[in-house]
Amino acid sequence: MNLFLIVLVILFILFLPIPIKFSIYYSSDDYYIKFYNITLTSKKKDKFKENINLDKKEEDLFKIFYKYLDLKSFIFDLYHSKFKPYLRIKLILDYSFNDAAKTAISYGVLCQIPSLVFILSSIPFKIRKFNFKINPIFEDKFLLKFETSSIIFLSLANIIYITILLLKYITSQGR
Numbered sequence: 001m002n003l004f005l006i007v008l009v010i011l012f013i014l015f016l017p018i019p020i021k022f023s024i025y026y027s028s029d030d031y032y033i034k035f036y037n038i039t040l041t042s043k044k045k046d047k048f049k050e051n052i053n054l055d056k057k058e059e060d061l062f063k064i065f066y067k068y069l070d071l072k073s074f075i076f077d078l079y080h081s082k083f084k085p086y087l088r089i090k091l092i093l094d095y096s097f098n099d100a101a102k103t104a105i106s107y108g109v110l111c112q113i114p115s116l117v118f119i120l121s122s123i124p125f126k127i128r129k130f131n132f133k134i135n136p137i138f139e140d141k142f143l144l145k146f147e148t149s150s151i152i153f154l155s156l157a158n159i160i161y162i163t164i165l166l167l168k169y170i171t172s173q174g175r
Contacts, residue, residue, distance in 0.1 A: 017086065017153035027145040074169045079123045083161045086153040087125035091117070094145040096137040107136045125152070 023034045032042035078084070093110070097103045114132035121127060137143055 014156050017155045017158075020152045020154055021150070022152075023147070023149040025147045028143065074166065075123060077165060077169075078162070081161070081165070083158055084124060084126045085155070085158045086128045087121060087150065088129040088153075089121065089127070089131070089150045090129075090148065091132040092135070092145075092147045093133070094135045094137055094143065096139050096141060096143040098140060098142055100138040100140075103136045103138055107134065110134050128153075 021036055025032050030043050033040045091114075093113075095103070095106075095110070097106065111134060113134070114130075117132060118127065118130055121130075
């Protein structure tokens with residue numbers, strides 16, 4: 001009976017999706033990246049931060065990783081996978097150019113962006129809720145404000161599956 005409960009708890013932990021919440025905000029005045037309402041980076045924090053150089057070893061690791069990965073096949077299999085994490089995403093774009101006519105013309109062009117963002121984000125994720133608002137502001141000043149709030153539902157089984165898929169493509173290169 002104890003073994004059954006242990007196996008049941010392990011399976012529950014393995015397949016229970018864990019919500020990961022993050023938000024990104026950018027405007028000409030301020031920016032921040034938050035993870036569970038903990039500010040990772042912001043304009044206020046970066047004033048006090050010193051410049052940190054990346055190690056050459058870390059850069060070499062990414063070059064080696066990219067060299068052994070067949071990206072086209074990996075993206076194809078990831079797109080057609082059944083075991084993708086779920087994503088809820090809310091995007092808001094407020095913008096204004098110096099001229100109201102330029103703002104109105106660019107609104108037609110910018111309305112094509114949500115379909116592109118949806119297609120690109122549906123490669124690694126299953127989209128549960130997708131909300132993209134584009135708000136033109138007809139003022140005589142330049143304004144660009146981008147805000148996103150997203151929740152990724154990720155389980156341990158998803159992580160294991162994507163890791164196995166990634167390792168499969170690295171080892172199938174025969175290098």
